[in-house]
Amino acid sequence: MKKVQFKSSYSQYLFLAPQLGILLIFLYWPIIQTFKDAFTMQDAFGFGATFVWFDNFLFIFDDPAYFIAFKFTIIYSFVITLITGSIGLLLAVQANNVMHGKSTYKTLLIWPYAIAPAVVGVMANYFFSERFGLLYHLFHDLWGFNWYESVFDSYIYVIIAGSWKQISANFIFFLAGLQAIQKSVIEASMIDCKNSFRRFWTITFPLLMPTTFFLIIINITYAFFDTFGIIDTTTIGAPSGETRTLVYKAYMDGFRGLDLGSAGAQSIMMMLIVLVITIFQFRYIEGKIHYN
């Protein structure tokens, strides 16, 4: 093959510049700033910044509210991943089997994905309002549901609010995954096995593993970072901070409490958590996935 060479040795930098510029300004610069904040103590307006080593980290580790947020974030991301993944898969399999009006189903099921989390939260508000909420009254009649006092009930509230929209994302990716499976494989399996349930779990599902793996990562990052708007428009962390995600806590301390040191330290902790989760996933889960 013939090598293509650019005459100028500078032009490649020129082409790279926009992309690198975006990375530097929007990614690396904020990260550097975060590190700066995390290791200094300063007043709200940025004056009197003093280097304090790990004081901000010690401050958050000494804060019970931080561990409550940590616990909630882990539970929340796990449950959301499980619920949205399984319902998304179920809907995708059903929609894939539909003969007529396939695209109508598809379109309708994808719609919620286009709604912003804050709007989802406001909608969930209507369902869980003590005054006129349908679900509030249904659950209240069943077991005395009261989300601003019971931790369990508040979990239900934010999990329903957080899952609904994400089911659409899972649905569309699973559907795409299902349609990418070669017809011949499915036809061959139909000859070998009559039980469609077993066929699904032994043939189809393993072939969907790359999609599943991808969605697990997407769902976890969604629950970690994108549910901010949902929490802010539903429980605001009630009862007593039990439904605050780590991102929400960092926001509260940084932008409401104006304590940038603590918020910076929390952001770095979050970065480490995401790093650990990602390494774990790629190390231990990805090895078990067959891409072909």
Place this chain on the structure above:
Amino acid sequence: MKKILSILTILFTFSFTSHSYSKTEIHWWYGNSGFLGDVIIEIANRFNASQDQYTVIPTGKGSYEDNMAATIAAFRAGDQPHYSQVYDAGAAIMVAQVKNGVVIGFEDMAEKYGIKVDADNYIPGIKNFYADSDGKMIGVPFNSSTCLMYANMDILKKVGIESVPKTYEEFEAMAPKIKAAGYIPLVQSHFPWIWTENFFSRHNLLMTDGNNGYDAVPTKTLFAETDAFVMHWKKVKEWYEKGFYGYKGRAWGDNQAPFIAGEAAFWFGSAASFGGMKGVVPNFTVNHIPYWDSVTGGKEYPTFIGGAANWILNGHTEEEYKGLAKFIEFMGSPEMDLYYHNMTGYSAVTKGGIALAETINFYRASPYHKAVGEQLSLEGSTIPGGYRAGNWPQIREVIYENVEPMLNGKISIEKGLKNMDKGAAKLLKQFAKTL
């Protein structure tokens, strides 16, 4: 290419036309929304119409917290407004920023630009809340409220109660009657503000060491060691269990809703809730917030000022500050003060405004406007008229975090109050480090 050029031309023309007026622009950021936000815009419009040299441009940034965060972010980016509304809990932070040259104190401004409405024009209680430790005014008093008790007179009439309770003892005595008739006796909208900060001021008790932060940087709150506060909390818990008090979560509106719907007899809220409730709740009265007779020995003490002040931010031109001085003068005039008082229910903040109200017999026409000023100007307090404690927005969070477990019995009252003290002490220590 031609298309792009024509678009650019249009853009340029527009950007030039918007600057074609040679008026000096003054930016005013605020943290009120809805009706209160509309009144702020109206104030700016009236000022703009009153002269043709300056234009005040009001910009709503959302809530108080949002506006404070936006103002700080803007300052850090060198893009701050001239004038910004910052609430009571942020007062300590703003006063501390005078020495860093972020904030220009009102008295300095008044002196330099000869503002006619000087410090003496503002009523003492309000003036002191936004002053530094030497009593020099820093913030310009604006929307000043306090917590008041709203009573649904129809419910009271139905259950045969003639007058609203002055003390918590009286409330306690009438609560079973109201409850028996199927109503919620009491709801309130803000635990830290109404039942913590103003509990202390209403009973003439110190809330933090260092004389509420006026004499020294505070290191701790006095929640658990104030017997009256522990007693009050035990009562709140008891009322909650008996159904005398209904907790509806953290949101202000959710707690106000039962009162608006005619399901609750009393609601503790802000003086400024008045404007929005007129015509919605049929027959209500606005009263002083109750106090414990057993704690004060029958004496009634004033509450702290709530709401917000406007703060002058540094970094603009002489000409712009001249305009701002004119605007402050305009807002401090008796007519504008009374206009704002009447529209919103916030207290009149100037002596002139109050005198004008008396002259035109304003309170006879609208007696409910009177409670706020009355309660704020009660005399005999030996504690400062406010508190200077940093990180207070977060301390309010700490208070809230313990409210729910205390109410549902997950932790004892003593434990909950100790938790609050502990959390607050940590945050106060953190703040002290940034000074």
